Every structure is written in structure tokens, then in C-alpha cells.
Amino acid sequence: xxxxxxxxxxxxxxxxxxxxxxxxxxxxxxxxxxxxxxxxxxxxxxxxxxxxxxxxxxxxxxxxxxxxxxxxxxxxxxxxxxxxxxxxxxxxxxxxxxxxxxxxxxxxxxxxxxxxxxxxxxxxxxxxxxxxxxxxxxxxxxxxxxxxxxxxxxxxxxxxxxxxxxxxxxxxxxxxxxxxxxxxxxxxxxxxxxxxxxxxxxxxxxxxxxxxxxxxxxxxxxxxxxxxxxxxxxxxxxxxxxxxxxxxxxxxxx
Amino acid sequence: xxxxxxxxxxxxxxxxxxxxxxxxxxxxxxxxxxxxxxxxxxxxxxxxxxxxxxxxxxxxxxxxxxxxxxxxxxxxxxxxxxxxxxxxxxxxxxxxxxxxxxxxxxxxxx
Numbered sequence: 001x002x003x004x005x006x007x008x009x010x011x012x013x014x015x016x017x018x019x020x021x022x023x024x025x026x027x028x029x030x031x032x033x034x035x036x037x038x039x040x041x042x043x044x045x046x047x048x049x050x051x052x053x054x055x056x057x058x059x060x061x062x063x064x065x066x067x068x069x070x071x072x073x074x075x076x077x078x079x080x081x082x083x084x085x086x087x088x089x090x091x092x093x094x095x096x097x098x099x100x101x102x103x104x105x106x107x108x109x110x111x112x113x114x115x116x117x118x119x120x121x122x123x124x125x126x127x128x129x130x131x132x133x134x135x136x137x138x139x140x141x142x143x144x145x146x147x148x149x150x151x152x153x154x155x156x157x158x159x160x161x162x163x164x165x166x167x168x169x170x171x172x173x174x175x176x177x178x179x180x181x182x183x184x185x186x187x188x189x190x191x192x193x194x195x196x197x198x199x200x201x202x203x204x205x206x207x208x209x210x211x212x213x214x215x216x217x218x219x220x221x222x223x224x225x226x227x228x229x230x231x232x233x234x235x236x237x238x239x240x241x242x243x244x245x246x247x248x249x250x251x252x253x254x
Numbered sequence: 255x256x257x258x259x260x261x262x263x264x265x266x267x268x269x270x271x272x273x274x275x276x277x278x279x280x281x282x283x284x285x286x287x288x289x290x291x292x293x294x295x296x297x298x299x300x301x302x303x304x305x306x307x308x309x310x311x312x313x314x315x316x317x318x319x320x321x322x323x324x325x326x327x328x329x330x331x332x333x334x335x336x337x338x339x340x341x342x343x344x345x346x347x348x349x350x351x352x353x354x355x356x357x358x359x360x361x362x363x364x
Contacts, residue, residue: 088275090259206361
């Protein structure tokens with residue numbers, strides 16, 4: 001990924017912005033995950049209590065209905081079961097735990113009194129009543145368990161998603177962004193170094209050119225001076241000659 | 255919205271719940287569970303009127319892989335299994351996967 005980005009200053013700024021955002025998001029998501037796990041622990045304790053009650057209630061209910069079957073016969077029990085008029089209903093409301101919507105289940109008409117059951121008092125025995133009552137208790141436990149288990153399932157799903165997001169940010173997105181940032185920074189630094197080097201070279205060349213120009217100028221000047229020099233030298237030498245000649249002439253003349 | 259409780263299982267299993275007033279039930283006799291339980295559970299799961307599905311632990315073994323997964327992950331309706339075991343077999347795996355520790359196992363040891 002690091003090699004896909006163009007090493008420009010604009011991209012660097014964009015990546016730095018993204019890193020800042022991702023780091024902030026990572027922190028927040030980590031907190032959310034930890035919070036969810038703590039909430040989950042509370043629910044788990046509750047769920048285990050409810051599960052225990054559920055198992056006990058089921059055993060008790062089974063014992064009662066087996067007894068009713070044994071004493072009254074299967075047909076009588078089924079007959080009573082088919083005669084029921086009132087049916088339990090549940091309504092769900094939702095509660096929000098750290099962004100997870102968990103249900104709160106309200107039940108109605110689960111526990112019924114003898115006369116509400118509808119199978120008559122005369123035709124059936126107390127064992128069937130006991131069995132019915134035990135199953136009504138069991139249903140209450142089941143509704144509670146359903147509420148807690150739904151909450152657990154939803155929270156687990158949310159924890160898993162949050163965990164994945166945290167890990168994706170921590171182990172994939174952020175390292176990639178850091179790589180890109182480093183790559184661009186190094187490229188830009190290299191470009192800067194190249195630029196400095198280029199400028200130095202240009203300066204050197206310029207200086208060299210100036211030096212050469214100066215030398216050439218100096219040479220040209222020297223040459224020009226050389227060209228002028230023979231006349232000057234003739235004049236200079238002529239004088240001593242003349243002086244000499246005069247000098248020589250004078251002693252000779254003297 | 256008011257919903258109902260549904261029971262799926264053998265006639266012996268459902269009778270007790272019917273005695274408590276549950277009217278939505280799917281009777282699947284023991285010897286037909288291999289063939290019919292999948293359909294019965296799917297029908298109940300797809301019913302919008304049903305809020306809670308009650309099943310026996312051991313019946314989960316008769317379900318095909320897909321339906322079993324649906325049962326374990328379904329939230330609306332939620333499936334509550336009761337019976338011999340502590341229940342929540344799928345839940346335990348989910349906890350292990352999501353949190354990384356087998357919390358239920360730890361609690362059993364204590």
C-alpha cells in the first residue's frame with residue numbers, strides 16, 4: 001500500500017489527518033469493547049442463575065406431569081391440555097445497553113388460577129392442576145431466560161464486531177497509514193536533499209563559470225596589456241638608450 | 255406487538271406446555287424427527303407471531319447443520335433449549351469466540 005501513494009505534501013497531510021481520526025476511533029472503540037465486556041459479565045452472571053432455575057423448574061415440571069400421566073392416564077392429560085382457553089402472550093420492549101438494543105420481555109396470562117384454565121374442576125384431578133402450575137412456573141423461567149439469552153447473543157455479536165473493528169484498525173489500517181506516512185516523508189526528504197544538492201551543483205557551476213569568465217577577462221586584459229606593452233617597452237628602453245647614449249656621449253664628449 | 259410462545263418437540267414434551275396454555279406447538283414424534291424436525295423448526299422460526307421457541311436439548315442433534323446454526327444465532331425469535339444439559343451450547347462457543355475465554359467453563363470450575 002505504501003508504494004501506491006504519491007509522495008506529495010498534500011497526500012502527506014491527508015494521511016496525517018486520517019491517522020489522527022483512526023487513532024481517535026481506535027481509542028473510542030477499545031473503550032466501547034471494554035464497556036461491552038463489562039456489561040456482558042453482569043448479564044452472564046444473571047444468565048447462569050436463570051439457567052440453573054430453568055433446569056430445576058423443568059425437572060420439577062416433568063416429575064409432576066409424569067405423575068399426572070401415571071395416575072390419570074395420557075388421554076386425560078392431553079384432554080385437559082387441549083381444553084385450555086387462556087393463552088400466554090409476550091410483548092417485547094427494547095432497552096439500550098451501550099448502543100445494543102436488548103429486549104425486555106413482558107408476559108401476560110402465564111400464571112392462571114384454577115378457574116381461568118378452562119378444563120373444569122370436576123373432570124380433572126389435582127395432579128393435573130399441579131402439573132399445569134409447574135409448567136406455568138417453567139414458562140415464567142423460560143421467558144426470563146429468553147430475555148437474558150437474547151441480550152447475551154446480541155451483546156456477543158456486538159462485542160465480536162467491535163473487536164474486529166479494533167483489530168482491523170490496530171493491525172491493518174494504522175500500520176498501513178504509518179507506512180505510507182513514512183514513505184512519503186522519506187521521499188520528500190530525499191527530494192529535498194536532491195534539491196539542495198542540485199542547487200549546490202548549480203551554484204558551483206555558476207561560480208565556475210564566473211571564475212572562468214573572470215580568468216578569461218583577466219587573460220584578455222593581460223593580453224591587451226601585452227599588446228600595449230611592446231610600445232611602452234620601446235619608449236622605456238629608448239630613453240635609457242638615449243640616456244646611455246647621451247651619458248656615453250657626455251663622458252665621451254667630456 | 256404481542257407475540258406467542260411456541261414449543262417444538264415430541265408430543266410428550268409439548269403436552270406439558272399446552273397444559274400451561276401454549277397453543278402454538280409442532281408435534282414431531284421421536285421416530286420422525288430425522289425427517290420432519292428441520293421443517294417444523296424452520297416454520298416456527300419464520301413465523302412473525304412467535305417470540306420465543308422452546309425446544310429440548312437433545313432435539314438439536316436431529317437438526318441439519320444450517321437449521322442448527324439458525325437456532326443458535328436466532329434473536330427474533332429466540333430459541334430457548336431446556337433439558338439435561340446446562341444449555342447454551344452454541345452460546346458457549348460464541349462467548350469463546352467473542353471474548354477469547356471460556357467463561358462458562360471457568361464458572362463451572364468454581
